[in-house]
Amino acid sequence: MAVKLDKVVPFGRSFDEYVRMFSLSETELYPLSETELYPLSDFAQKSILSVADGPASFNAEGTEYGCKIQSVDPLYAFSGDDIRDRFYAVCDNIIEQVRLTPDDWVWRYHRSPDDLKVRRSRVTERFYQDYDLGKQQGRYTLGELPTLPYADGAYDLGLCSHFLFLYSQQFNRAFHLAAVLEMLRVCKEVRIFPLLGLDLVRSPHLPFVIQQLEQSGYACCIQTVDYELQKGGNEMLKITPSHLP
Numbered sequence: 001m002a003v004k005l006d007k008v009v010p011f012g013r014s015f016d017e018y019v020r021m022f023s024l025s026e027t028e029l030y031p032l033s034e035t036e037l038y039p040l041s042d043f044a045q046k047s048i049l050s051v052a053d054g055p056a057s058f059n060a061e062g063t064e065y066g067c068k069i070q071s072v073d074p075l076y077a078f079s080g081d082d083i084r085d086r087f088y089a090v091c092d093n094i095i096e097q098v099r100l101t102p103d104d105w106v107w108r109y110h111r112s113p114d115d116l117k118v119r120r121s122r123v124t125e126r127f128y129q130d131y132d133l134g135k136q137q138g139r140y141t142l143g144e145l146p147t148l149p150y151a152d153g154a155y156d157l158g159l160c161s162h163f164l165f166l167y168s169q170q171f172n173r174a175f176h177l178a179a180v181l182e183m184l185r186v187c188k189e190v191r192i193f194p195l196l197g198l199d200l201v202r203s204p205h206l207p208f209v210i211q212q213l214e215q216s217g218y219a220c221c222i223q224t225v226d227y228e229l230q231k232g233g234n235e236m237l238k239i240t241p242s243h244l245p
């Protein structure tokens with residue numbers, strides 16, 4: 001189903017926020033120099049598929065740093081100007097909603113609602129500057145869960161930030177399971193953040209999804225990470241085939 005821009009809140013996160021949300025290590029992100037070559041493939045740079053990446057600047061910044069990042073999102077049906085205009089159309093209203101719910105947020109990484117606005121605007125501009133070139137280079141692809149336009153095992157690591165589990169009221173548990181299984185078809189490992197819904201409660205779909213995945217031979221691990229903006233939202237789900245650590 002095509003996404004409608006006037007229904008989208010195109011708030012994106014930065015590369016540094018992705019590193020924290022997904023506990024990404026330097027060896028996963030960056031190419032090794034020749035002097036650092038390790039015989040073990042575990043230490044090799046990972047190819048990353050960032051699903052529901054939207055207007056995040058993870059791809060723009062990461063590509064500049066030498067990371068291998070592919071983004072996929074239904075939002076990429078729209079032009080950069082449309083996405084940027086939509087951000088500025090909704091930004092003040094969202095920040096005002098945040099200001100009116102002070103107990104729902106942790107002001108540690110982001111210092112205040114005003115700081116959040118500055119950082120989200122910076123991310124939007126960084127995404128906007130990279131978007132047309134990234135599209136030409138094939139780094140931003142139109143696509144949506146639960147069907148991804150990639151071959152089996154095409155990526156080492158799949159990430160999904162602020163889509164699965166967050167919108168638990170809009171998408172049911174069958175959608176969540178199908179979406180995660182599709183990410184696992186395409187990616188050797190999958191990480192999802194956060195595990196809370198918009199109501200700040202752990203997604204009711206999480207136990208079902210974990211149980212089904214474990215029955216299908218995957219290992220699921222909930223890790224606490226060094227990032228929390230939604231109060232209580234500092235957990236990430238890591239899914240691997242059960243023979244891997």
Ligand SMILES: C[S@@+](CC[C@H](N)C(=O)[O-])C[C@H]1O[C@@H](n2cnc3c(N)ncnc32)[C@H](O)[C@@H]1O
Nearest residue numbers: 011012013052053054056075144145161162163
């Ligand atoms: C809140 S934004 C998160 C953007 C980015 N991941 C981040 O954390 O900064 C949610 C994103 O999910 C995307 N989305 C909506 N439906 C989707 C679907 N069925 N499959 C993949 N992405 C979807 C939206 O277009 C939007 O870009």
